[in-house]
Amino acid sequence: MTLERIVFSVNGAPLPHTSAALDQSAEETTRTAQFDIAWTGAGIPCAPDDEATITVSGALWGTGYVRDVRPGHDENSRTYSVSFVSRSCDATECSIDHPTGLKRDADLGDIAREFDVLGVGVEVKAKTIKKAVHKVRPGETLFETLETDARAQGVLIHDSPEGKLVLADKPEGRHAGALLRGVNIKRASGSLSGATSFSSVKVRGQASIGVSASALRAEAEARGTARRRRPLIVPFEGEATSERLKKRATWEAKRASGEGVTCQITVAGFRDQGGQLWKANWLVEVDDDWLGISQDMVIASLTLSQDGSGGTTAKLSLKDPRALGGDNPRGKSNSAWAAPGSTDADYREG
Template sequence: MAWETVVLEVAGQPLAFTRVELRVSAEEVSREASFDIAWVQPGPPCGPDEDATIKVSGELWLTGFTRDVRGSLSADRRSYALTVVSKSVDATEASVDHPTGLAKDLDLKGIAETFDTLGIGIETTIQTAKKKFHKLRLGETWFQTLETEARSQGVLIHDTAEGKLKLSKGPDGKIAGALREGVNIEQASATISGRGTFSEVKVRGQASEGTTKTALRPVGEAPAGGKRKRPLIKVHEGEATSERLKDRAAWEAKRAAGSAKECTVTTPGWRSNGQLFEANKTIEVIIPAFGIEQQMTIASIVFEQEASDGQGGGTKATLTLKDPRALGGENPRGKSADSWAAPAVPIPTFRAD
């Protein structure tokens, strides 16, 4: 297993530790880390809300703040545990304080920039539809005001190493190499379930202007691949246009088709072919025991390393992998067993009842 040099800096100064756990998810807005601090001086090693960065073998992994500083004491030892969070955590906890609370004729990135009153930052490489009016609800966090609109357009919101929010539609790229049974997989588990699967998705809403059927009773729909009749009807938040309803229906149908197929893999290292594992990227997974041979999206990662033997013997990564459609991607079309296969989601349609 490969030893990773993890550097924790708090208020510009390195802080030594004996154990580290890093956690990141494509379905969460803020990554975080936990450390067992090597500290023998009087008092705590640091305070909460101090600037912090984490680097993994020279690569920036987190920019944020210290959060919880927990001390414990017994007759023969004392210890400190420290948690560090991405600066994007403020997007989920602090309210937006904006003079008007109104954004006009902007896409999702523009709306995000308008209400980023804390200067967290936003990254995106995708194009989204413009919205005529976006009104901030009193007390909303930045994430709350973005999430409703993002969901309506099939967009994921997660974070970056710099602590910014990132908007994505589907995977952000690929990880080189593969996770192979008998090669770089120590443990694995898999779940194939009918829970959360549906035969079709219908999204209903209403336009803010007009009295025609397309304005008052529009419906976007898409087959979702279920084996028996199990419809799912969603109410669309915000302006209901043809494109918005179709995008939402396709997004919900993809997630329904992919959400029931998941596996968890523990590997003795944090990299594949020298590339650090990243959430919301795909990687080839080959586990004959489970009948899996296809690209899967890394939904979340837990990196662990402990220097108890002086050699980093506790270095491992636990990856939760999902069918790419569960996170807005496309059918992987691999060679997996039939039980892992699911039909591609057809092009969504629009109609008025």
């Protein structure tokens, strides 16, 4: 296994560290990292909001800022814990200051670019529906103004190594090789819960114009994975159309089921069998008969860790690909790991 070299640079200068943990998620807008800094100079090694980058063996992993600096010492030694946050944090923490707060005839990507007033940057990998008018509520962040429509259209919002927002509606790649019990899996555990599993998800909404049944009493229903009757009714956010309601119901059923069904697998090293760094929202084949999994899974989140001795591990949190908008993996896993299928929701007028 090749020793990885993690470089944490602040204001263009590398800071030596004794341990590092890099966290990334397809379901979070901002990646973070934590470092124990080996500092022997005067004062503190850096300050909050200093510009920072992280590379792993030369490949850019994160672009952002120092978030927290925690110095400490006893009579003989001192410690400095420093955290990193992606530049996408400004999209989740700062209000939109826009001349009009209004955008017409725009899809989600258009809206993101229009209200990205801080220049975070946007990468659009999802096809979304246009809306006639989008208006920012006073005080909203960029993430908040996007999140409602993103949820309605089955779109994930995460960040890129450059710190830009990424809008995606399905897994973005596939890792080489597989995760195999007895071969490269060091540790594995699972969490299966019925708390977020429902037999059906109904989404009900109204249109702003008209008094017909389609305008006032529209509903879409998607099947879930619960084996007993457990209905969930969700009010639709925004202007209801048959297409929007059906997409929202299908996405909600998949996400709800996926929330309660995850497995965590720890492997040595930071890379797949093809040499690619592990990435959130990428597919990987998993074959672990003790967990009952034999199918493609999607990496929902991950942590890359390195200690002072140079030991490197990746802890991957995985879900059925359908839970993040992917296709049916058609494996041989126990049915308890499955998310709802990709069949379209049913639409009806009340």
